[in-house]
Amino acid sequence: RKWSPQQLVDAEQGTVSREVYVNQDIFQEELERIFSRAWLFVGHESMVPNPDDYFVSRMGNDSVILTRDRQGQLQVLLNSCLHRGMRLCRYDQGNNRTFTCPYHGWSYSTDGKLVERAGELVGVPGFKTHYYGELDKKNWGLKSVAKLVNYKGTIWATWDENAPSFEEYLGDMKLYLDFALDHRDGSPGGSEMIGGVQKWRIPCNWKTAAENFNADLYHDISHRSVDVVGIGPGGKGRRDPTPHRVSISFKDLGHGLVGRAPYYEENPYTPIFANYPEVEQYYRKVYEEREKNLAGTMRVLHSVGTIFPNMAVHGRQPRTIAVFHPVSATETEMWRIYLVDKDAPQEVKDAARAYYLRYSGPGGMTESDDMENWCYATESSTGTIARTLHYNYQMGIGHAKPVPGLRGAVTTGEFTEENNRNYYARWAQFMEGRSWDELMPTYDE
Numbered sequence: 001r002k003w004s005p006q007q008l009v010d011a012e013q014g015t016v017s018r019e020v021y022v023n024q025d026i027f028q029e030e031l032e033r034i035f036s037r038a039w040l041f042v043g044h045e046s047m048v049p050n051p052d053d054y055f056v057s058r059m060g061n062d063s064v065i066l067t068r069d070r071q072g073q074l075q076v077l078l079n080s081c082l083h084r085g086m087r088l089c090r091y092d093q094g095n096n097r098t099f100t101c102p103y104h105g106w107s108y109s110t111d112g113k114l115v116e117r118a119g120e121l122v123g124v125p126g127f128k129t130h131y132y133g134e135l136d137k138k139n140w141g142l143k144s145v146a147k148l149v150n151y152k153g154t155i156w157a158t159w160d161e162n163a164p165s166f167e168e169y170l171g172d173m174k175l176y177l178d179f180a181l182d183h184r185d186g187s188p189g190g191s192e193m194i195g196g197v198q199k200w201r202i203p204c205n206w207k208t209a210a211e212n213f214n215a216d217l218y219h220d221i222s223h224r225s226v227d228v229v230g231i232g233p234g235g236k237g238r239r240d241p242t243p244h245r246v247s248i249s250f251k252d253l254g255h256g257l258v259g260r261a262p263y264y265e266e267n268p269y270t271p272i273f274a275n276y277p278e279v280e281q282y283y284r285k286v287y288e289e290r291e292k293n294l295a296g297t298m299r300v301l302h303s304v305g306t307i308f309p310n311m312a313v314h315g316r317q318p319r320t321i322a323v324f325h326p327v328s329a330t331e332t333e334m335w336r337i338y339l340v341d342k343d344a345p346q347e348v349k350d351a352a353r354a355y356y357l358r359y360s361g362p363g364g365m366t367e368s369d370d371m372e373n374w375c376y377a378t379e380s381s382t383g384t385i386a387r388t389l390h391y392n393y394q395m396g397i398g399h400a401k402p403v404p405g406l407r408g409a410v411t412t413g414e415f416t417e418e419n420n421r422n423y424y425a426r427w428a429q430f431m432e433g434r435s436w437d438e439l440m441p442t443y444d445e
């Protein structure tokens with residue numbers, strides 16, 4: 001190893017080596033030390049509503065199958081045959097009673113009535129004749145994730161059986177994920193995805209995208225043209241305003257966001273979709289219901305933030321999930337998933353879809369601005385001289401203060417690079433190979 005995480009990331013001084021974004025050896029270690037251990041977003045339950053439905057997702061650079069077995073349980077299995085590694089599911093999604101390999105025909109089942117564990121090998125052509133009945137099928141089932149959780153419809157998994165629970169991993173970032181997922185409190189339907197997953201690849205490092213959602217408000221200048229055009233549902237700017245924005249970093253966990261802090265007493269309703277009266281009325285009603293249901297115990301916490309390592313969530317309109325899948329040091333597969341209240345009127349869903357699409361995704365105006373920055377930044381950091389330099393994350397060093405009511409959280413106000421200093425400090429902790437005991441903080445309750 002020619003480098004150590006401490007040489008690459010100096011969170012106290014606010015510098016990060018450019019090797020972190022362009023070096024393929026470092027990228028390979030990220031896959032082993034971060035993506036094979038951390039809790040990762042895999043999908044949404046609505047991708048697999050029926051028994052035997054499957055959806056092909058990614059965990060790091062591994063292809064995985066999210067499936068619902070015949071007993072209704074969700075499973076996440078490695079999408080690679082145990083015989084010669086063939087990809088079992090070559091389509092993005094579908095419905096399969098068994099997963100049969102197209103190469104030599106081995107088949108695997110998730111039916112709990114037939115097998116003891118999901119992904120067990122049940123069919124081997126020539127089992128009696130070519131293998132003389134001697135292949136130990138129980139030992140050659142598909143690899144399954146070590147832990148899996150359905151968190152309010154979102155599916156998360158880890159390959160590490162020693163990983164803490166997902167809620168521990170999330171810490172108080174949970175409040176903000178909850179807001180995005182429980183947008184309409186008490187809604188019997190919960191949230192649903194609008195359409196499918198938008199997927200596309202861009203030539204940039206995955207962290208460059210992830211850190212942008214970790215409260216990089218400083219890049220507002222990038223979107224000036226979108227603000228001038230005015231694509232927001234209120235007819236101005238690129239979105240309707242979110243008052244009381246602060247950057248909040250969960251220092252020990254690497255998660256961060258920009259949004260409202262729970263300690264603000266005043267929590268005025270700010271109109272969204274003001275140009276669409278029926279839609280505006282719907283959101284106002286949802287807001288009032290939510291305030292009433294929460295009965296002053298919690299504020300409505302609009303936010304956009306990153307959950308370490310590579311998932312971001314928008315809690316307000318547009319309500320989206322973004323995932324930054326690592327492909328190589330300089331290539332990322334981007335995903336966007338759009339959420340809307342399942343029982344919302346159709347006109348609300350239509351207005352949301354139209355706005356989301358012009359806002360983000362591969363053809364969205366703000367994402368296009370961002371991608372241009374990320375791709376040029378990655379490309380210009382691969383130069384022989386350029387890669388010897390460091391990026392500067394020094395904004396607001398020494399000015400962070402604790403956030404009342406959120407464990408381990410700090411804020412420096414609206415504009416800061418505190419969030420990303422802590423994100424990269426977390427990155428370095430994983431890259432050092434620390435144990436979970438060392439990685440997870442303990443707080444006085």
Ligand code: FES
Pocket residue numbers: 081082083084085086101102103104105106
């Ligand atoms: Fe799957 Fe041979 S690679 S059966």
